[in-house]
Amino acid sequence: xxxxxxxxxxxxxxxxxxxxxxxxxxxxxxxxxxxxxxxxxxxxxxxxxxxxxxxxxxxxxxxxxxxxxxxxxxxxxxxxxxxxxxxxxxxxxxxxxxxxxxxxxxxxxxxxxxxxxxxxxxxxxxxxxxxxxxxxxxxxxxxxxxxxxxxxxxxxxxxxxxxxxxxxxxxxxxxxxxxxxxxxxxxxxxxxxxxxxxxxxxxxxxxxxxxxxxxxxxxxxxxxxxxxxxxxxxxxxxxxxxxxxxxxxxxxxxxxxxxxxxxxxxxxxxxxxxxxxxxxxxxxxxxxxxxxxxxxxxxxxxxxxxxxxxx
Numbered sequence: 001x002x003x004x005x006x007x008x009x010x011x012x013x014x015x016x017x018x019x020x021x022x023x024x025x026x027x028x029x030x031x032x033x034x035x036x037x038x039x040x041x042x043x044x045x046x047x048x049x050x051x052x053x054x055x056x057x058x059x060x061x062x063x064x065x066x067x068x069x070x071x072x073x074x075x076x077x078x079x080x081x082x083x084x085x086x087x088x089x090x091x092x093x094x095x096x097x098x099x100x101x102x103x104x105x106x107x108x109x110x111x112x113x114x115x116x117x118x119x120x121x122x123x124x125x126x127x128x129x130x131x132x133x134x135x136x137x138x139x140x141x142x143x144x145x146x147x148x149x150x151x152x153x154x155x156x157x158x159x160x161x162x163x164x165x166x167x168x169x170x171x172x173x174x175x176x177x178x179x180x181x182x183x184x185x186x187x188x189x190x191x192x193x194x195x196x197x198x199x200x201x202x203x204x205x206x207x208x209x210x211x212x213x214x215x216x217x218x219x220x221x222x223x224x225x226x227x228x229x230x231x232x233x234x235x236x237x238x239x240x241x242x243x244x245x246x247x248x249x250x251x252x253x254x255x256x257x258x259x260x261x262x263x264x265x266x267x268x269x270x271x272x273x274x275x276x277x278x279x280x281x282x283x284x285x286x287x288x289x290x291x292x293x294x295x296x297x298x299x300x301x302x303x304x305x306x307x308x309x310x311x
Contacts, residue, residue: 093128095185112200112294118193119297125186132179139175143168201291208287212280219276223269233258 101121103113146168 093124095182098125098185098189101189111204112197115297122190122193125190129183129186132182136175136179139172143172197294197297201294204287205291208284212284215276215280219273223273226265226269233262 103117103121106112106114146164150164
């Protein structure tokens with residue numbers, strides 16, 4: 001399914017196919033056809049009209065052939081096709097696929113989207129944009145070749161120079177519009193994906209802060225409870241118990257067994273606090289590292305704007 005204003009590569013209103021048909025009928029071979037399309041001379045055309053020296057072009061011996069020209073495959077001409085050409089479409093990334101793309105969630109122990117799935121889709125977007133740029137450059141080269149042919153061999157008849165010039169400009173303009181539409185769709189989807197990644201990052205950070213605060217509050221409450229219990233035990237100990245060390249005046253004596261128990265409890269709490277802080281620090285460092293990786297992947301996913309070819 002093609003988006004609005006994007007010509008269907010196999011439709012009757014395709015400007016590329018119309019240009020190939022017009023040039024073939026007037027005796028002008030296509031110089032440097034785009035990598036995304038290739039043509040085979042239809043029955044009734046003179047041998048050699050579709051000849052070329054670039055890989056993936058027709059050989060020009062008049063015999064139907066099946067070739068691969070990049071993203072499209074060309075088979076033998078069939079009756080009823082426009083201009084005697086049969087263009088077969090293979091899998092190409094379309095704007096509708098970009099808009100409706102969905103990603104699987106990450107595995108257990110991780111949050112957000114599947115990183116490999118997202119990177120694979122971004123690779124497809126990058127390849128599609130690169131291929132559109134190649135097609136655009138090939139069309140510019142084709143127009144330049146037509147101009148040179150018109151300036152050097154216009155006396156042999158055929159299409160008037162003014163009409164050929166306007167047709168070449170029209171083909172290049174339509175190709176530019178089509179490429180701009182695809183690039184704009186890819187850039188818009190990339191921005192949406194980056195915005196969604198930022199929202200996921202903020203949600204993960206907020207959840208981590210909440211968990212850390214709850215764990216710290218729990219540790220404080222437990223330490224306060226242990227200290228209160230120790231104070232309560234010290235206040236109810238009989239004053240007749242003999243202490244191993246001198247007791248300050250005004251202080252309640254504490255039995256040796258209870259003192260050792262409290263010291264063990266305090267040592268346990270200190271160890272627990274150290275271990276908890278270590279685990280919490282490791283968790284936060286891993287979370288920050290994950291956030292940095294998200295930011296780097298967002299920056300690398302943004303397409304680099306390309307300069308239009310010189311006319």
